[in-house]
Amino acid sequence: MGPRGVVVIGAGQGGLDTAAALRGRGYRGRLTLVGDEPVLPYQRPPLSKGFLTGDTAAGDLELRPRAFFAAQDVEVVSGTRAAKIDRERRTVLLETGTTLPYDSLVLATGARPRTLPVPGAVSLSGVLTLRGLADAEDLRKRLTGPPRRLVVIGAGFIGLELAATARKLGHEVTVVEAQSRALARALTPTMSSRLVARHAEAGVRILLSREVTALWGSAAGRVEVVELDGAERIPADLVVVGIGVLPNTELATLAELQVGDGIVVDAQLRTDDPDIYALGDCARFPSPHAGRHVRLESVQNASDQAKVVAAGICGDRVPYTAVPWFWSEQYDMRLQIAGLTAGHDETVLAGDPEGGRFSVFCFRDGRLTGVESVNRPADHGIARRLLASGTELTADDVRRPGFDLKTLARRPQERLTHA
């Protein structure tokens, strides 16, 4: 441990968990957490769900109370951006002019929503994105009150969760997606068609393979119309753009660290400067589960990577190998994903899709790579354990009549031996 301490840039899930894990490991050096939002670290997942309906209050979003930071001697610098990293001097310059020295620096800078590259998207009011608490507070105000016509651009997780929430609140919802199916990058075709069917059943109009060409507004500059290819015009009181995010890599680029759709790190999550780590949404890391470098946007990834970074800073160089997992809640569907399903060459459906409880097991070259589940949390949890331990499960195992992952959970090695 050096005298200069650790500076963490980014006070989201990954930044906070790094600070907590460092103290949990007994790190006693100076520890500073710098965040550009004016609030303490909070949970983002409820922002598209319970926070908008009022089921989750702002106070419940806080990951840790203020007293935690005082008790753990973590200095939180809120509402402040980092301007520049001086790698030679090992300092970070904040935009306030303050200079923070570091022995280790952690970049947990997250990501920001992509903007829609069409006329009107930036200039009109009533066109929003949903990423942070301020966005969600704005959206909540606009979704409180009489039914409005909401157009969601992008059928990703944020867009679909928002669509489900807005329907629950009684609004008229249209989702426009440029790809031929929802969540094309994240989900199997089986799962995306189930999701889309559920949205249709709930009264959401989902338009696939449609491009937004322009947004039109009133004389006062308020959005009124979403124009699609083929000149179809959809009336809108409110437009939310959810077409993915861009990793916040500017600081790293400025510091001449290796960057390419994310800050590039090694298996221990170190950048090409061994004193600088990157994690969470902004980091591109080698995944043993993908067999290549990936960048993942999830609480799990940020949280588990934080532990590896804290270990590395304390001299315990362990690789990041956690099994990725993700969840989404839409209507009565608890969707959970264990592992990485992209690149699968075979899928097997188990359970009861009509009854709303099923899992899609994904295989590549005969090996289980991931499982998508709806309302089958045991499948999800057991799949995570199987993937973590490398226990073999074949497509034929899943196809066998009476297959139930729960029966394999107790003694996986014994039960899964192919005699």
Place this chain on the structure above:
Amino acid sequence: MAKITYKHPSGTVTIVDVEAPNTVMRGAKLNGVEGIEAQCGGSAQCGTCHVYVDEANELPLPEMDSVEDDVLYGTACERTEHSRLSCQLPVTEAIDGLVVHLPEAQS
């Protein structure tokens, strides 16, 4: 308010006062008790707030529902008959004095 005791695998014992309405998971988070992750924030999705309720417990805890039961299949440490998700244990005066043991790992 209830006094909750968290026993760590290392032998460390932390006793904190937790106000209602909170959960045993949130009680740990609010008081800086490490060893409970709750990556999903307490929505019974992830199984990283796993605790073992003390064997001698006689305090009235809510019945486990099927979701909690299912999620417990995926915990990092072995599930026992004393396993619960601490996010599903609301703090009330009726559980004043609850003792829970933390597992070696949550994820």
